[in-house]
Each structure stands twice: as structure tokens, then as C-alpha cells.
């Protein structure tokens with residue numbers, strides 16, 4: 001089969017990326033984006049294109065040869081409720097919504113891989129192209145799994161990538177085992193008796209108790225968990241019903257906890273309940289703790305990490321593929337797929353000058369597009385026994 005002209009493909013992908021960027025959609029509302037993806041996959045001649053998987057998700061299937069193994073590649077499609085600061089011609093046309101995490105780039109790179117693999121083949125087996133909704137919420141992967149993703153479109157292993165500001169263009173990082181953290185959210189409500197600011201002894205206010213509790217929560221990581229376990233407990237909000245001359249009878253403490261093992265997450269919750277109850281008792285108020293798990297930890301399969309490095313080294317410049325120095329305390333919905341099927345998630349450089357993810361000035365760097373597409377194609381050809389082209 002004829003090789004696709006890579007320069008032409010890059011130009012075409014840049015057009016897709018900027019079109020998607022101009023029309024960002026929030027999680028589970030990716031109707032235009034999903035329509036765009038499905039139309040492209042059909043145009044490329046895939047064997048099957050299923051729409052509406054887990055809401056707005058899409059699964060494309062491409063078969064070549066007679067091999068019975070299946071590799072899935074995944075991209076995310078959703079944008080964020082952030083107002084874009086940009087003067088580009090392709091800036092967001094949807095007020096208050098922008099592609100501030102580069103999912104427009106991820107979707108485009110996976111579309112590029114679908115076009116490339118459909119045109120060139122070079123593998124023996126089945127590829128699933130999984131376009132998931134609502135990554136930012138941590139809800140889209142579960143929606144696809146609950147909609148029978150693994151039964152209707154089974155696969156043996158799955159690969160995904162995320163662009164990474166600060167990492168040079170064409171550079172690649174991943175690591176075996178825990179790679180990205182779980183995210184838990186918590187809310188602690190303290191109740192006492194509010195009253196006059198001038199007569200604190202006549203009531204039983206909650207603000208001093210809340211301040212003590214915020215401080216005491218810092219001992220979960222520093223005094224209750226092993227230093228070998230990376231974890232974070234961040235109090236992010238303290239809200240009371242007090243006013244300038246009235247002490248609050250109610251205080252709410254909200255926050256976010258990160259960890260890399262379910263046992264650590266469970267211990268953070270347990271310690272939080274002990275400390276909240278003890279602190280509340282010391283201040284004669286009550287504490288009610290609500291603790292929820294939003295993202296699970298992302299665990300990369302060691303063998304598939306090795307495979308990803310081999311593939312990356314074949315399509316990226318010498319020295320561009322490295323082991324990430326440490327796990328990252330950010331979370332990724334891709335982890336839900338890895339709870340069921342082995343796989344590997346990787347970071348690709350978005351350039352050293354890139355604004356951070358979720359920043360209103362962020363933009364995906366189109367110079368990275370072809371690197372992501374080439375990596376997707378290379379890992380498929382490697383895992384499905386084809387010849388790996390550049």
C-alpha cells in the first residue's frame with residue numbers, strides 16, 4: 001500500500017485541530033466533535049464506526065489480515081469551562097468554553113493514526129479507536145465501560161497519550177507502575193452555635209475549630225502515612241456563615257486528596273474521620289465528613305511500557321524517549337480502562353514555551369501532531385506484528 005505523504009497529513013491534521021479548537025464542547029456535550037470524528041473515520045474507510053457509546057463516545061474498528069489480537073488507542077474529546085485568552089483566528093467560538101487541556105490535539109492525533117493505518121495497513125489484527133467523552137470530569141471512561149465497551153468492542157490492551165507543557169516537542173515520557181494519582185474530594189461540615197462577635201463565650205462558634213482542623217489535617221501526610229507513599233491532602237476552601245460582627249455557627253472545609261494506591265486513599269479517609277471527630281470534640285462542635293473518589297490511580301503495565309519505549313524510539317529522534325522522573329500527582333480518566341485491560345499512558349511534549357494545562361492562554365502545539373500519530377501507528381504495528389515504518 002502507498003505511504004501517506006506525512007507533510008500533507010500534518011497540514012490536514014493542523015486544519016482539523018484548529019477546527020476542533022474553535023468549537024470546544026464540555027463533557028458529554030461533545031456532539032459536534034463526535035460528529036466530526038465519526039464522519040472522518042467513515043471517510044477513511046474503517047470497518048465499523050459506532051456512535052453514542054457512553055453518551056457521546058465513538059469507537060472505530062479497523063481490521064487487517066487474519067490476526068486475532070486487538071489493540072485499542074484512546075483519545076479524549078472534551079473541553080473546559082474556561083474563557084480563552086487568545087488572538088488566534090481559530091480561538092474558541094463558544095463563550096466560556098475552551099480546549100485548555102489539548103484534547104483537540106489528542107483527538108486529531110488519533111484521527112491521523114486512523115487515516116494512516118487505514119491507508120497503509122502494516123499490521124495483522126484489529127485496532128479500536130476509542131474517542132471518549134468527559135475526561136475532565138472523570139466520568140466518560142466509566143460511561144463507555146457501563147455501555148458495554150469491553151463486551152461490544154473487546155480489546156487486549158490499550159494505549160493513550162497526553163500532551164505535556166514544558167516537555168520539548170517530539171519528546172516522550174512514561175514510567176511503569178503508578179504513573180498518575182487517584183483524586184479524592186472531601187467536605188467537612190462543622191456545626192456549633194453562632195453568636196455575637198463580642199460575646200464568643202455565649203455561643204459555640206466554628207471558625208477557630210475549622211482553623212485548628214485545617215492545621216491538624218496536615219498531619220495525615222506528615223505523620224500518619226509512610227514517607228514512601230506519595231500523597232497530598234489539600235484544603236482548598238473554608239466557607240462559614242459568619243459575618244463581620246457575627247461568629248459562624250457553621251463552617252465548611254473542602255479539599256482534594258491525591259494518592260497512588262487504594263490502600264493509601266482508604267487510610268487518608270480513615271485518618272481524616274478520626275482527626276475531624278477529635279478536633280470537633282475538643283471545640284464542642286460536631287463534624288460531618290463526606291469523602292468521594294473521583295479518579296482511580298493510573299497503573300501502567302510494565303511490559304507495555306517497554307513496548308511503548310521501543311515504538312517511541314523508532315519514530316522519535318534519538319534520546320527523545322525517557323523515563324518520567326517521578327509519578328505525577330495529577331489524575332487521568334484513562335486509569336479506568338487500565339482497571340480492566342493492561343495498557344500504557346504516555347506524555348508527549350507540547351514544547352518548553354507552552355502555557356500550563358488548564359490555563360486560559362494554553363494552546364496545543366500543532367508541531368506535536370505528527371509525533372503523536374506516528375507513535376500510535378508504531379505501537380499498533382509493533383503489537384500486531386507488522387513492519388514498523390517511520
Ligand SMILES: [Zn+2]
Pocket residue numbers: 100101136357358
Ligand atoms: Zn485537563
Ligand SMILES: [Zn+2]
Pocket residue numbers: 101102103135162
Ligand atoms: Zn487532559
